[in-house]
Amino acid sequence: MIDKLVHRPWRVLKSENILNIGPWLNVRQELVELPSGKQISTWFVLDYPNWINVIAETKDHQLVMIDQYRHGLGVTKYEIVAGVIDQGETPLQAAQRELLEETGFGGGEWQEYMTLSPNTSCQSNLSYTFLARGVERLRAQEQEDTEDINVHVMNRKDVYALLQQGEILQALHAAPLWKYFVENPI
Amino acid sequence: MIDKLVHRPWRVLKSENILNIGPWLNVRQELVELPSGKQISTWFVLDYPNWINVIAETKDHQLVMIDQYRHGLGVTKYEIVAGVIDQGETPLQAAQRELLEETGFGGGEWQEYMTLSPNTSCQSNLSYTFLARGVERLRAQEQEDTEDINVHVMNRKDVYALLQQGEILQALHAAPLWKYFVENPI
Numbered sequence: 173m174i175d176k177l178v179h180r181p182w183r184v185l186k187s188e189n190i191l192n193i194g195p196w197l198n199v200r201q202e203l204v205e206l207p208s209g210k211q212i213s214t215w216f217v218l219d220y221p222n223w224i225n226v227i228a229e230t231k232d233h234q235l236v237m238i239d240q241y242r243h244g245l246g247v248t249k250y251e252i253v254a255g256v257i258d259q260g261e262t263p264l265q266a267a268q269r270e271l272l273e274e275t276g277f278g279g280g281e282w283q284e285y286m287t288l289s290p291n292t293s294c295q296s297n298l299s300y301t302f303l304a305r306g307v308e309r310l311r312a313q314e315q316e317d318t319e320d321i322n323v324h325v326m327n328r329k330d331v332y333a334l335l336q337q338g339e340i341l342q343a344l345h346a347a348p349l350w351k352y353f354v355e356n357p358i
Numbered sequence: 359m360i361d362k363l364v365h366r367p368w369r370v371l372k373s374e375n376i377l378n379i380g381p382w383l384n385v386r387q388e389l390v391e392l393p394s395g396k397q398i399s400t401w402f403v404l405d406y407p408n409w410i411n412v413i414a415e416t417k418d419h420q421l422v423m424i425d426q427y428r429h430g431l432g433v434t435k436y437e438i439v440a441g442v443i444d445q446g447e448t449p450l451q452a453a454q455r456e457l458l459e460e461t462g463f464g465g466g467e468w469q470e471y472m473t474l475s476p477n478t479s480c481q482s483n484l485s486y487t488f489l490a491r492g493v494e495r496l497r498a499q500e501q502e503d504t505e506d507i508n509v510h511v512m513n514r515k516d517v518y519a520l521l522q523q524g525e526i527l528q529a530l531h532a533a534p535l536w537k538y539f540v541e542n543p544i
Contacts, residue, residue, distance in 0.1 A: 174512070174519065177435070177436070177508075179427070180434060180506060181429075181432060182427060191377055193400070193402060196402070199377065199385070202429075206506060207506065208503070208506065210504060215429055216382070216383060217429065217430050241368060242479045243367075243388075243401055243479065244403050244475075244479045244482055245475050245478040245481070245484075246482075247365075247478060248363050248364070248366060249363070249478065250363070286524065288527060288529040288532060289529065290476065291430055291476060291530070292430055292528050293428045294383075294429075294430040295430045295431070296430055296431060296432075299529065317396050320394065322363075338472065341473070341478060342474070342475050342477065342478050343474040343532075343533050344477070344529045346472075346533040346537075347533035350533060350536035350537050350540060351532075353540065354536060
């Protein structure tokens with residue numbers, strides 16, 4: 173028996189955009205009132221666009237992984253393909269576009285696999301994971317000149333080993349990969 | 359055979375703090391140069407303190423979950439205990455303090471379970487998950503007056519059901535819980 177939760181939202185008394193960085197990031201400062209009547213004068217919410225990522229399986233059941241340098245943490249690690257949903261795109265369209273651009277892979281059968289919040293406390297956006305089965309190499313990568321992405325078509329057991337070793341650091345990638353290996357064991 | 363990755367860091371040519379919000383958040387704007395020589399004039403990095411969270415199992419193998427309203431996404435969902443590492447604390451001390459404050463539970467055997475990045479691309483901090491086995495209720499909750507947390511001691515199968523239903527939205531909580539249920543199946 174799972175308790176039904178009571179939703180106890182805060183009331184927004186004042187909201188101000190204090191930083192606006194193109195389509196990438198908007199920082200909102202809010203004065204909020206809690207159900208108890210207590211006020212918090214400075215709560216910060218980061219408004220990003222929604223994001224997508226893709227677990228892509230080839231016809232012979234390998235996984236299409238990438239690596240790239242990530243400047244926030246300053247690391248170069250294995251990842252799944254990920255990106256931002258552009259204006260006017262559905263999450264699925266964004267996921268298919270990003271897989272094709274970053275790896276040259278496409279086709280196959282696609283399903284929505286998981287919805288995650290990067291941070292329920294201070295971000296308003298969501299991240300949608302898709303599972304694509306039976307993808308194949310359709311063309312060469314098409315990288316933007318600020319991208320530096322390597323593609324690795326890997327055996328499932330090697331990706332699982334990376335996961336177990338803690339080498340898939342990004343939470344938004346680790347969560348769907350752990351779920352995938354529960355449901356599709358080695 | 360897993361390819362060894364080549365680390366290709368960007369060079370920081372200029373770095374400026376453009377927003378500083380107490381100990382909570384610092385936004386850094388950087389001018390960077392890629393290995394290709396291409397420059398990006400505005401890369402933003404969010405500097406938060408490191409975070410912790412806890413999968414806490416009681417002596418009779420139930421899980422100590424909480425719920426609270428989260429204003430970034432505007433939802434009230436089931437979560438594991440989580441918080442910020444205060445200055446001078448080790449990650450373990452922070453995890454034990456947060457579990458005790460937010461739920462009144464403590465004791466038991468603790469292990470470091472998983473290290474994740476909330477976002478390798480734009481955040482510099484890490485999140486450490488601990489697994490605590492054999493915890494028990496030691497005292498009442500000690501909430502700050504801006505906290506509004508309910509405690510739920512739940513059967514493992516109910517937590518797994520929430521996970522499968524996508525009700526554990528926060529990526530930093532979903533990833534360690536999926537791993538936990540792989541290694542400790544129902």
